[in-house]
Amino acid sequence: MLSTVEELKLIARCIASDDRDAFGRLVDAYQDSLRRYLLNLTLGDACLTDDLAQETFIKAWSSIRSFKGLAKFRTWLFRIAWNEYISYRRRERPTADLDTPGADVADSDVHSATEANMDVQVALKALSPKERTVVLLYYLEEMPVKKVVEITGIPEGTVKVYLKRAREKMAVALSN
Amino acid sequence: MMDKQDKEIARLFKQELPAAGKDPWFTRRVMNRLPHRQSRRMSPVEVACIIAVCLLIIVAFIIEGTIIISSQQIFVRDIVVMSTLTMMSLGVGGWIISPYLKN
Numbered sequence: 001m002l003s004t005v006e007e008l009k010l011i012a013r014c015i016a017s018d019d020r021d022a023f024g025r026l027v028d029a030y031q032d033s034l035r036r037y038l039l040n041l042t043l044g045d046a047c048l049t050d051d052l053a054q055e056t057f058i059k060a061w062s063s064i065r066s067f068k069g070l071a072k073f074r075t076w077l078f079r080i081a082w083n084e085y086i087s088y089r090r091r092e093r094p095t096a097d098l099d100t101p102g103a104d105v106a107d108s109d110v111h112s113a114t115e116a117n118m119d120v121q122v123a124l125k126a127l128s129p130k131e132r133t134v135v136l137l138y139y140l141e142e143m144p145v146k147k148v149v150e151i152t153g154i155p156e157g158t159v160k161v162y163l164k165r166a167r168e169k170m171a172v173a174l175s176n
Numbered sequence: 177m178m179d180k181q182d183k184e185i186a187r188l189f190k191q192e193l194p195a196a197g198k199d200p201w202f203t204r205r206v207m208n209r210l211p212h213r214q215s216r217r218m219s220p221v222e223v224a225c226i227i228a229v230c231l232l233i234i235v236a237f238i239i240e241g242t243i244i245i246s247s248q249q250i251f252v253r254d255i256v257v258m259s260t261l262t263m264m265s266l267g268v269g270g271w272i273i274s275p276y277l278k279n
Contacts, residue, residue: 020207027203035196049196057206120192139186140193170185 002029007073014064023064027057030077033141037078040136041085043125052088056081071150078141079151082133089129098129123170130154134162135170229268236261 002010002025013022034056038049059080060067067076089098124132130152137148145163149156178186240261244254 020210023210024203024207027206031199031202032196035199035202036193039196040193044194046196050199050202053196053202054206054209058209058211061210120188124193136189139182139189142186167181167185 002026004072008069011064011067011069011073014061015067023061026060026073030074031057033074034077034081037136037141038081038085040124040140041129041133044121048088052081052084055084059084075143075147075150078137078143082151085129085133100128126169126172127166131162131166131169134159135166138163226268226272233261233265233268237265 007026007029010019010022010026013019014026031053035049035053038052038056039046042048042052056077060077063080067073071079086098124135127135133152134148134154137143137151138145143151145156145159148154148159152159154162237258240254240257244250244258
């Protein structure tokens with residue numbers, strides 16, 4: 001894991017001299033958590049995860065000069081990833097709604113090793129894409145509500161409502 | 177702040193949700209797809225300033241050269257002025273060609 005200082009040095013090298021090696025180190029540092037988030041957001045679609053993750057890093061490289069350092073790089077990267085996911089859904093399913101649970105169930109290729117594993121993934125499937133991203137960012141990526149708001153652009157009140165709703169749905173799914 | 181239920185859900189997520197498998201080639205694939213940066217074009221104002229500075233340096237060289245030839249003597253002042261003009265020429269020249277050398 002990169003420290004804040006190391007991260008800022010790498011970003012400065014990318015901006016000042018288009019240092020691809022520095023950007024490669026950033027990709028190495030963040031690819032695991034980004035790919036894990038996208039894998040669970042897409043309900044286990046490994047191919048889509050790989051595509052979205054690559055597109056996220058390519059977009060990050062192209063627009064790195066617009067990174068002002070006000071948010072952490074990780075927050076900025078995850079925001080790009082969420083926007084890439086929304087763009088993908090709009091292209092593939094222009095009529096599907098991000099607030100509707102189960103709208104993307106057909107995408108999934110759920111793989112599970114244990115019963116508990118299956119239960120958690122079933123519980124995630126019961127959430128809408130917006131609820132799912134909020135839940136993954138808050139619980140899996142351990143981001144505070146303010147960071148979730150920055151990444152998704154969803155108002156804080158709505159994020160808290162989604163988390164409350166998600167807890168209720170998860171409790172129902174996990175008890176079943 | 178996470179309460180007890182939140183912590184339990186977080187623990188379950190970390191334990192049970194799949195992680196994307198290790199992919200040693202992922203970074204290489206991303207790097208191969210990165211677009212090359214486009215070099216910044218100079219604005220007309222920047223070009224005009226560079227031409228003006230170059231002309232000033234050339235004029236200064238000519239004037240100083242004329243002074244040295246007409247006086248038929250070289251003073252310390254002449255050496256300092258010529259050295260300064262040479263350094264300025266090298267500096268401006270280096271600044272102009274450095275983007276091309278970098279590419």
